[in-house]
Amino acid sequence: MNNQEREQMLAQAKQWILEAGAHIRESIDQPRQVTTKSDAKDLVTDLDEQTEQFFTEKIRSRYPDHYVFGEEGFGDEIASLAGVLWFVDPIDGTMNFVHQKCNFTISIGIYEDGIGELGLIYNVMEDDLYVGMKTQGAYKNGTRLPALKSGGDLEKSILAMNAFWATPNRLIHHEAMQQLVQKVRGTRSYGSAALEFAYVAEGMVDGYLTMSLMPWDIAAGIILVDEVGGKTTTGDGKPLNMLEKNTVLTSQSAIHQEIIDTYIHFK
Numbered sequence: 001m002n003n004q005e006r007e008q009m010l011a012q013a014k015q016w017i018l019e020a021g022a023h024i025r026e027s028i029d030q031p032r033q034v035t036t037k038s039d040a041k042d043l044v045t046d047l048d049e050q051t052e053q054f055f056t057e058k059i060r061s062r063y064p065d066h067y068v069f070g071e072e073g074f075g076d077e078i079a080s081l082a083g084v085l086w087f088v089d090p091i092d093g094t095m096n097f098v099h100q101k102c103n104f105t106i107s108i109g110i111y112e113d114g115i116g117e118l119g120l121i122y123n124v125m126e127d128d129l130y131v132g133m134k135t136q137g138a139y140k141n142g143t144r145l146p147a148l149k150s151g152g153d154l155e156k157s158i159l160a161m162n163a164f165w166a167t168p169n170r171l172i173h174h175e176a177m178q179q180l181v182q183k184v185r186g187t188r189s190y191g192s193a194a195l196e197f198a199y200v201a202e203g204m205v206d207g208y209l210t211m212s213l214m215p216w217d218i219a220a221g222i223i224l225v226d227e228v229g230g231k232t233t234t235g236d237g238k239p240l241n242m243l244e245k246n247t248v249l250t251s252q253s254a255i256h257q258e259i260i261d262t263y264i265h266f267k
């Protein structure tokens with residue numbers, strides 16, 4: 001994809017994301033149909049589904065040869081990263097959407113043959129749009145985000161993470177997570193993975209660590225963090241698999257390896 005194609009696609013994606021976001025804001029106080037998916041904490045609403053349908057229809061009519069990998073199943077069956085692929089999380093942070101009516105995002109990542117080209121994360125209620133463009137930088141509401149600081153110190157860092165991972169769980173040793181919580185200056189948990197990636201890119205937090213995210217949760221955020229010089233890998237430092245669930249650490253580069261080496265111990 002050349003710069004001109006990327007710019008055109010960005011303009012189009014921006015228009016759709018702002019339109020979908022405005023619709024969500026307008027209907028925020030309407031009663032919702034809330035159901036659960038994989039477990040009792042995994043919520044989905046009629047608006048998650050309608051929003052994904054909106055994007056899928058728009059993408060298919062404007063770009064019939066592109067693929068859609070969406071959370072709610074309105075997109076394509078995706079088994080390969082070949083071609084142009086739109087990762088769509090129509091509402092990231094559905095629990096926040098249902099309970100708090102804030103701190104949720106629409107997250108769209110556009111990849112070509114597995115390479116991240118464009119990432120858009122829209123904080124709907126704040127009307128903040130984060131954009132990452134391959135080799136062209138990361139932006140918040142049109143203003144370029146500066147590069148992340150290079151000499152980070154874990155003791156002076158704020159880390160976004162869910163408290164769940166510092167309690168006994170099947171995946172990692174929680175005692176080491178507790179040590180990490182004690183080591184850093186503070187922890188935060190915002191409840192929308194895409195928003196947490198955007199906050200890493202913005203330098204609001206120094207890293208975000210979590211053990212279970214799907215490709216649509218991270219596709220846009222990876223590009224943003226990359227463009228400000230940060231790093232995103234699995235929890236054991238490997239490249240992410242954009243077709244499957246991943247453990248994820250995204251952070252400014254200086255603290256990345258120390259978190260992996262010292263604090264993430266898989267069972």
Ligand code: IPD
Nearest residue numbers: 091092093094095191192193212
């Ligand atoms: C969830 C949110 C949440 C993260 C979960 C995700 P959803 O996405 O990003 O912060 O902890 O792992 O599944 O279900 O609200 O789109």
Ligand code: CA
Nearest residue numbers: 089092093217
């Ligand atoms: Ca999500």
Ligand code: CA
Nearest residue numbers: 071089091092
């Ligand atoms: Ca979602």
